[in-house]
């Protein structure tokens with residue numbers, strides 16, 4: 436066991452560092468001024484994502500938060516609202532940006548562990564056309580949600596409700612590729628029910644920065660305008676876009692390793708803490724222990740260089756198979772007595 440503090444860090448899949456192939460791609464990337472639309476690498480990345488998700492166009496953004504916000508700005512005007520899960524990233528973890536910066540109100544609804552909102556709740560929350568109400572404009576879903584893929588067929592059911600009631604559909608697909616892998620579907624198939632889809636390059640895919648928003652040409656043109664307004668117009672951004680393009684071309688398949696590691700880790704945790712304390716969800720393992728037990732456990736792990744968040748442990752490409760062995764040994768070495 437190494438003595439480096441926190442040599443294994445499971446707090447998030449944002450903790451990956453660029454691979455050597457990725458760094459070379461960044462070094463060699465042809466660049467231009469992307470505000471003028473002249474960065475060949477950014478353009479290649481956008482075209483690649485549009486094709487991958489089977490949408491007309493795509494737009495590179497500095498973060499997933501901005502990419503989701505651009506989608507809401509593209510769909511909504513001042514006084515409109517979006518329907519969203521009450522534990523969704525776009526409601527809870529983006530600083531209330533849609534309301535703060537866009538005068539777009541969220542209509543939060545109860546969200547199940549698998550990211551679904553009850554169709555009845557959605558239906559009931561859509562406001563009639565009456566000036567007392569905000570205008571319901573877009574339904575926002577998330578895939579995966581805390582690692583759980585949306586059940587197959589669910590997004591299609593929501594989309595048909597949306598179509599019937601005249602609402603657009605946005606997907607926060609920060610980890611869409613994990614869902615596609617787990618469900619043996621193409622990313623395009625999972626993106627199909629949505630007008631706009633945001634994917635993160637800086638999570639398990641391993642790029643240092645960036646997200647991409649995909650959708651119709653008209654929506655992406657609108658999003659591009661708002662990206663400039665928000666200060667997200669970048670210049671020779673091909674330097675970082677190259678990392679994202681490399682991730683999509685060479686590192687998507689590596690997500691399978693993360694899922695396999697998560698399963699291995701879930702098995703070790705189950706052996707020690709029992710079935711009911713552990714839930715496996717693509718590249719995440721949720722551990723449900725009493726707070727004081729968890730604190731002692733986390734301290735035990737910290738002493739041997741393993742850093743964990745609560746309540747989920749997240750596998751990513753910088754966690755290697757040898758780390759898994761160390762993790763399982765550390766878990767076995769902890770007694771709840």
Ligand SMILES: *Cc1c(COP(=O)(O)O)cnc(C)c1O
Pocket residue numbers: 498499500501524525577579607609610635637638646
């Ligand atoms: C990470 C994440 C985002 C985007 O976050 P940024 O840190 O702004 O890139 C959006 N949605 C979900 C579900 C995420 O996990």
